[in-house]
Amino acid sequence: MKGRILVTGGTGYIGSHTVVELQNAGYEVVIIDNLSNSNADVVDNIEKVSGIRPAFEKLDCLDFNGLDASLSQHPEIDAIIHFAAHKAVGESVAKPLMYYRNNLVSLINLLELMPKYGIRGMVFSSSCTVYGQPDTLPVTENAPVKRAESPYGNTKQINEEIVRDTVISGAPIDAILLRYFNPIGAHPSALLGELPNGIPQNLIPYLTQTAMGIREVLSVFGDDYNTPDGSCIRDFINVVDLAKAHVIAIDRILEKKQKEQVEVFNIGTGRGLSVLELIDAFEKATGVKLNYKIVGRRAGDIEQVWADPTLANRELGWKAIETIEDTLRSAWAWQLKLRERGIQ
Ligand code: WQD
Secondary structure: OOEEEEEEOOOOHHHHHHHHHHHHOOEEEEEEEOOOOOOOHHHHHHHHHHOOOOEEEEOOOOOHHHHHHHHHHOOOOOEEEEOOOOOOHHHHHHOHHHHHHHHHHHHHHHHHHOHHHOOOEEEEEEEHHHHOOOOOOOEOOOOOOOOOOOHHHHHHHHHHHHHHHHHHOOOOOEEEEEEEOEEEOOOOOOOOOOOOOOOOOOHHHHHHHHHOOOOOOEEEEOOOOOOOOOOOEEOEEEHHHHHHHHHHHHHHHHOOOOOOOEEEEEEOOOOOEEHHHHHHHHHHHHOOOOOEEEEOOOOOOOOEOOEOOHHHHHHHOOOOOOOHHHHHHHHHHHHHHHHHOOOO
16 A cells, blocks of 8 residues: 545545545545535445545544544544635635635644644645736746635635645645646546536536536626637646646655645646637537526636646646547536436
């Protein structure tokens, strides 16, 4: 066994795909998740995909004493990948205090407990939202962190500062901050994918549910932006490509290959695609016509952002390889499987 990794939020969308890639790489995984935006049968599906059942404990990272007790029962954890957080830009504008409490205190609890249990490594799920609306594109890790456009983005900015300040204070922690762009798609087995509880906040699940007839129409939030077709531009990255970046980051920490105690990497494709271009790509890739309409802008949205992934390509030896067409087909295959399983 290469090591034992605690994955918070491990039954979630990115978390579950990362658990499988960790297992494929020879790591033992312990998942803790409060199931606020996922369900426990994801653990069964992880086992079906990887052939290995990860340990799972239903637990909220806000519960300091619960976390303390859990870590005392799972000895020799080498590193933590911290996914557990609320992550919807629009929702964070409506419910800022819920976002600040959940996203900040959960990280603080983990950082406070790590030294007590000799856990040295932290891979933190950060986000391109820390850049706000970048002045120049593609955006590099050295771009100035501008005022976040949403409380969600602000929690990620503050999270990064909390990690840095904790390490600077002398805590025995090595950290890698991965700034994701827009994760989309599903596992090729169609056994893992994005399945938010309730009405999807993110584009792709809402898009595939509309294509499936679960939602009547996809609302495109604005076509009056300063972009070629007026809709927002994002860097849509395949979730399995993203998951693999986490394994490389864990390897880097445990093999002590970091150049600094806190490192930051953009995990994106380097390709910008507008919402309307994505809709067109989905229809072409799947042959499924999509019912959509243009509506007003969504509060908190930034106009356009896509990554310069050069640093991750060079330093981590990681690169996004899945095409947007295959990625969209995987999202559709997942939606079809959900229907087949009677889940949606
Ligand atoms: C994408 C675009 C919307 C829904 C996400 C995650 C965040 C972070 C970054 C990881 C925007 C438009 C959406 C819809 C639409 N990821 N849209 N109709 O806001 O870029 O942020 O990626 O940390 O966690 O939330 O993603 O999918 O919500 O929106 O037109 O029904 O699609 O306006 O331009 P976003 P999103």
